[in-house]
Amino acid sequence: MAEPTAAANLTPDAAAHPNSAALYDRARRVLPGGNTRTTVFVAPHPLYAREGHGARVTDVDGTTRIDFVNNYTALIHGHGHAATAAAVADQLARGTCFAMPTEAEVALAELLCQRLPAAERIRFTNSGTEAVMMAVKAARAYTGRPKIAKCEGAYHGSYDYVEPSLAPAPAEWGEPDPTPVAYAKGTPQAVLDDVVVLPFNDAAAAERILTPQARDLAAIIIDPMPFRVGLIPAAPAFLEFVRAFARNHGILLILDEVISFRLGYHGAQGELGVAPDLTTLGKIIGGGLPVGAVAGRAEVMAVFDPSAGKAALPHGGTFNANPLTMAAGRATMEAMTEAAYDHINALGAQARAALAEAFAAAGVPGQVSGRGSLFRVHFHDRPLTGYRAAYAQPEERARLARFYWGLIQRGVMISTDGLGAISTPMGGSEIEALAEAALGALRA
Numbered sequence: 001m002a003e004p005t006a007a008a009n010l011t012p013d014a015a016a017h018p019n020s021a022a023l024y025d026r027a028r029r030v031l032p033g034g035n036t037r038t039t040v041f042v043a044p045h046p047l048y049a050r051e052g053h054g055a056r057v058t059d060v061d062g063t064t065r066i067d068f069v070n071n072y073t074a075l076i077h078g079h080g081h082a083a084t085a086a087a088v089a090d091q092l093a094r095g096t097c098f099a100m101p102t103e104a105e106v107a108l109a110e111l112l113c114q115r116l117p118a119a120e121r122i123r124f125t126n127s128g129t130e131a132v133m134m135a136v137k138a139a140r141a142y143t144g145r146p147k148i149a150k151c152e153g154a155y156h157g158s159y160d161y162v163e164p165s166l167a168p169a170p171a172e173w174g175e176p177d178p179t180p181v182a183y184a185k186g187t188p189q190a191v192l193d194d195v196v197v198l199p200f201n202d203a204a205a206a207e208r209i210l211t212p213q214a215r216d217l218a219a220i221i222i223d224p225m226p227f228r229v230g231l232i233p234a235a236p237a238f239l240e241f242v243r244a245f246a247r248n249h250g251i252l253l254i255l256d257e258v259i260s261f262r263l264g265y266h267g268a269q270g271e272l273g274v275a276p277d278l279t280t281l282g283k284i285i286g287g288g289l290p291v292g293a294v295a296g297r298a299e300v301m302a303v304f305d306p307s308a309g310k311a312a313l314p315h316g317g318t319f320n321a322n323p324l325t326m327a328a329g330r331a332t333m334e335a336m337t338e339a340a341y342d343h344i345n346a347l348g349a350q351a352r353a354a355l356a357e358a359f360a361a362a363g364v365p366g367q368v369s370g371r372g373s374l375f376r377v378h379f380h381d382r383p384l385t386g387y388r389a390a391y392a393q394p395e396e397r398a399r400l401a402r403f404y405w406g407l408i409q410r411g412v413m414i415s416t417d418g419l420g421a422i423s424t425p426m427g428g429s430e431i432e433a434l435a436e437a438a439l440g441a442l443r444a
């Protein structure tokens with residue numbers, strides 16, 4: 001995911017959040033459904049944020065909670081990271097954006113190319129969605145082919161060509177192989193015709209599906225730990241297969257590291273030992289400001305080189321590489337030392353173990369997946385093999401909704417879909433608080 005559908009039919013104690021309820025009333029008069037970002041919609045109304053400091057966020061009713069959402073994994077240092085705030089303030093005093101490049105862009109590009117094994121060149125965008133869109137367009141420009149392959153259940157943002165089969169219901173699952181299913185209302189059939197859907201971590205099925213399409217495929221896009229597929233890492237054999245298949249058939253491998261870049265100093269590609277042709281980034285690299293990036297081999301990234309004139313793939317964007325984001329991203333990433341990754345990854349392991357213990361102690365069927373600084377709770381104990389196994393049944397969804405509000409009442413916030421992300425200001429006490437709140441919520 002982690003940015004897909006709204007969580008509906010949850011049951012908060014509405015009277016406990018009068019200021020949020022009032023703001024939502026106002027919002028509904030000017031925003032459709034009171035909302036600009038589907039992901040953060042919660043029925044009957046969301047809690048509105050007033051401020052955040054470190055690992056904690058305070059809502060407009062004055063309640064402070066430990067924030068394990070961290071804006072869907074983007075805030076790796078939590079809220080108000082001092083060095084990032086100072087870098088932003090310094091840049092703010094000197095201007096927010098120019099129709100000229102800045103040194104801040106070059107500096108963040110250098111840092112990211114140095115850390116990301118497969119990145120020789122990089123371009124910045126304003127969101128992960130745009131990064132994915134530009135990576136797909138680059139792959140088409142480079143190969144001269146129209147189609148892309150993606151995994152069933154994998155979220156890559158809201159670009160039409162990566163949305164199909166994001167959330168198919170069981171009745172829509174093809175047998176045995178997935179067929180592309182429209183996610184957004186109004187998706188043209190022409191889009192579905194150019195998308196090939198693979199089951200995650202199933203190399204044999206992927207080979208069967210990809211082989212007849214190989215000559216038309218520009219790219220295979222893989223999230224190495226897709227949230228909706230269960231937040232399970234890509235199996236080495238699956239990654240090896242897609243890497244080799246792509247290379248053998250002149251297809252580009254795009255690794256979507258918009259979330260997974262937080263798994264280690266060299267991203268998930270460093271952890272898993274895979275060398276994609278293109279990588280998409282977002283979230284943490286903007287230090288809390290809007291960002292995305294597409295990076296990759298110099299030869300492929302050359303499709304963007306504007307000195308080629310009309311031969312180049314155009315990529316404008318009024319706020320691309322704006323110096324505020326670049327400064328925030330650099331300060332944030334400089335503070336992400338190897339030791340900082342070790343810290344959040346160790347806490348992630350503790351959080352997963354503590355949540356699993358809470359399920360066992362409460363006698364509630366459930367499990368916890370994830371890796372590094374990320375976790376996801378599931379209200380079933382089916383082996384997590386892919387999207388279909390992870391697909392939550394209505395009763396499981398209802399339990400997750402009750403769990404979400406149970407944690408909210410106990411001072412802890414995870415996402416409505418069960419995702420949690422560790423931030424650097426957290427320590428053992430935050431994990432203990434999570435475990436205690438989880439046990440209380442599960443027992444209740």
Ligand SMILES: Cc1ncc(COP(=O)(O)O)c(C=O)c1O
Nearest residue numbers: 001002003127128129156157258
């Ligand atoms: C794997 C992945 N790719 C792409 C995106 C889209 O990023 P953005 O929300 O910045 O458009 C997301 C967002 O959650 C994501 O998780």
